[in-house]
Amino acid sequence: MSVPIYDSAAPSPSVLRDARATWRKRSLLRVLVARDLAVRYKRSVLGVWWTLLNPLLETAVLWMVFSQVFRFAVPGVPYVVFVLSGVLLFNCFRQTLLGVAASMFLHADLLSKVRVAPAVFSVSTVGANLITFGFTLVPLALVMAISGVAPSPAAPLVIVVVLLLAAFAFGLGLALAPIVVRFPDTLDLLAICVTMIGYLAPVFYPPDIVPQRFQWIVHLNPIYHAVTLFRELLYGHGLGDPLSWLALVVSAAVALLVGHAVHNALRRGAFTVL
Amino acid sequence: MSDEPAIRLTGVGVGYRLARHGPSSLKAFAVELTRRHVRYERLQALTDVTLEVRAGEILGVVGGNGAGKSTLMKAIAGILPPTQGRVVTHGHVAAMIELGAGFSPDLTGRENIVLYGALLGRPPALMRARLEEIAAWAELTEFLDVPIRTYSSGMLARLAFAISIDDSPDVLIVDEILAIGDAEFSVRSGERMDALMRGGAAVVLVSHDLPALAERATRAIWLQRGHVMLEGDPVAVTEAYAAARHVAPGGEVNAS
Numbered sequence: 001m002s003v004p005i006y007d008s009a010a011p012s013p014s015v016l017r018d019a020r021a022t023w024r025k026r027s028l029l030r031v032l033v034a035r036d037l038a039v040r041y042k043r044s045v046l047g048v049w050w051t052l053l054n055p056l057l058e059t060a061v062l063w064m065v066f067s068q069v070f071r072f073a074v075p076g077v078p079y080v081v082f083v084l085s086g087v088l089l090f091n092c093f094r095q096t097l098l099g100v101a102a103s104m105f106l107h108a109d110l111l112s113k114v115r116v117a118p119a120v121f122s123v124s125t126v127g128a129n130l131i132t133f134g135f136t137l138v139p140l141a142l143v144m145a146i147s148g149v150a151p152s153p154a155a156p157l158v159i160v161v162v163l164l165l166a167a168f169a170f171g172l173g174l175a176l177a178p179i180v181v182r183f184p185d186t187l188d189l190l191a192i193c194v195t196m197i198g199y200l201a202p203v204f205y206p207p208d209i210v211p212q213r214f215q216w217i218v219h220l221n222p223i224y225h226a227v228t229l230f231r232e233l234l235y236g237h238g239l240g241d242p243l244s245w246l247a248l249v250v251s252a253a254v255a256l257l258v259g260h261a262v263h264n265a266l267r268r269g270a271f272t273v274l
Numbered sequence: 275m276s277d278e279p280a281i282r283l284t285g286v287g288v289g290y291r292l293a294r295h296g297p298s299s300l301k302a303f304a305v306e307l308t309r310r311h312v313r314y315e316r317l318q319a320l321t322d323v324t325l326e327v328r329a330g331e332i333l334g335v336v337g338g339n340g341a342g343k344s345t346l347m348k349a350i351a352g353i354l355p356p357t358q359g360r361v362v363t364h365g366h367v368a369a370m371i372e373l374g375a376g377f378s379p380d381l382t383g384r385e386n387i388v389l390y391g392a393l394l395g396r397p398p399a400l401m402r403a404r405l406e407e408i409a410a411w412a413e414l415t416e417f418l419d420v421p422i423r424t425y426s427s428g429m430l431a432r433l434a435f436a437i438s439i440d441d442s443p444d445v446l447i448v449d450e451i452l453a454i455g456d457a458e459f460s461v462r463s464g465e466r467m468d469a470l471m472r473g474g475a476a477v478v479l480v481s482h483d484l485p486a487l488a489e490r491a492t493r494a495i496w497l498q499r500g501h502v503m504l505e506g507d508p509v510a511v512t513e514a515y516a517a518a519r520h521v522a523p524g525g526e527v528n529a530s
Contacts, residue, residue: 003444006352008361027399028392035389039380113375114393115352115367183300268355269291 006115012264015257022123032124037131059139062087066204074206077235078147084140085234086203086227092133092162093169093223094194099125100173101190104270105180112271119263122177126170133162149235157233164252165226171255178266197223222251279326280364280445280476281350287358287500288320288345319345320500322359329444332477334491334508336484336515342500343480347371347447350478365444366395368475372449374434379423383414383433386422390437404440412436413459432459439466446475450482484512 013021022029041050066083074082103121104111111118144151180186201223202210210218218224225244232240291314320342327333337343348354349361351369376393377386387408391401409415412432414425422430448471471477471490481487487494487508494511496504504511 003365004367006361006363006367008349008352008355008359027397031389031392031398035378035381035385038385039378110376110393112348112353113369113372115369115395116393179300183298183303185299185301189300271354 015260018119018260021117022119025117025120028120029124029127032120033127033131036124036128040128040132056139056142058136059084059088059143063143072204072206072209077149081144081147081149081235082206082231083204084143085231088133088136088140089162089165089227089230090198090201090203090223092129092136093165093226094198095132096126096129096166096169097173097194098187098191099129100170101176101180102187103173104177105184105187108181108271118177118267119174122170122174125173126166130162130166144235152233152236154233154239155235157239158230161226161229161233161248164248165222167252168222168226168248168255171252171257171259174256174259175262178263178270181270197221200224201227203227219247222248225251278362278364279328281325281327281478282362283323283325283350283359285359286320286323286349286356286361287318288342288349288354289357290317290319291315292317318500320349320356323500323502324359325495325502325505327445327476327478329476330474331493332471332479332491334487334494334511335478335480335497336482336487336494336512337497338519340499341497343497344371344449345500346497347449347478347480350445351447363445366441367445367447368394368438368441368443369447370438370449371447373438374430377422377430377434380421382420383409383418383422383425386433387437390434391440394438394441396441408436408440411440428456435463439463439470441470442473443475446471446477448477448479448481450480484516488512 062084063080072079100122103125104118107121201221225247229240229244335343349356351367376390387405388398388401392398409418414433479491491508494508495502496511496515504514
């Protein structure tokens, strides 16, 4: 094994080198993800079962609100399935973005005492959120079964959509993380922005209720493409619009590259401002 | 490792930007920015520090509060990137500064040993193998499966110490020769620390206990206001520092 060398004057590593370094730290990441999940559910009496019950209860609330109170006519599929698939995916995006943005701030004390790359906590937040999202697929499958909606043969491909959306959220969060250390109220503003993005995407309303002249705004939103692809693959008939795939891949790649660059530029200064 | 010293600092300076009157929220910052009001005070914690520590050497560091000792330790540990100059270290670095940061109160002792070790850069598999021994050393075997929020502060300190000391670093940074726990444990931890320091690593030892430092260090520096005032034989440096402290009892060279 080579001797680890720390050189403060070394230039910031490229995305690829950082990705490789992160991969080498996967055993640490596994421990951190396990900690995130354990801390999240350890305090509850039900323990691990809470991971299943929590999305189930959330689903019940959503089902109440959106099938009894609000009602939109959605072609081809019961509204509950439509809204649930959208809201669960959007919640995953929301939690990943907010979690990554807060990750450095939440570990500020630790980061000023132990030498760990701040990005380690961002990556582990994404991991924990993806696992939690995996659990929420169980109640979604249940609701689909009850509503008599058959999953599409292409359903396993939703994993790709979720990963791309998570990468998009990760990139954005990475750029914001050092800013949140300096200005914690950025998180509040971010939460408002994310809610706005959510309303601008057809998460709980059908896309065609948006007037034609505003459709382009909807189409600029990566969330629109993610949600549309997710639904198409889950219970639709095709493999999704290639343009939506392209939009999602490009958004994720750009977010990762820009997020990485901004993070590296701001990271050094984040802890020397008192 | 060839001729390269384990620790090399060249012209290292660390400046903090002090936003004492500045905004601490994004909204305020935006408002101030439009009024062109954003100002920072600079606080130079460390200025032009050049030093080398080779494997087997113990560099003692003395200085009053606010002299830059903590900043120096964090710069060498790679926690704080220097704003001027360059820090290079070779090998696995262990910094025994403010132990226990990174513990998760809701997790058990067992889980925290693996977690804390992993954060310090040690493989989780290794930590799992060493777990029982670490717990035994900290005298916490029977509390291993209890969430550590139920631990006393003494128990936490013992656990953190036992995990940190279970290591064979190439670069070791020590903040005070810690006296932890009761008399018996304190003696044991002191001995363990001495053994670790004499284990061939390049050691930086910061301490207010001047006789203890003079006895252990092979070389010493005296820091004042971020500058290296004196470097050389530990006895000579500690004596010079002690003499200066007596001359100016109210000044900032006054050790706490």
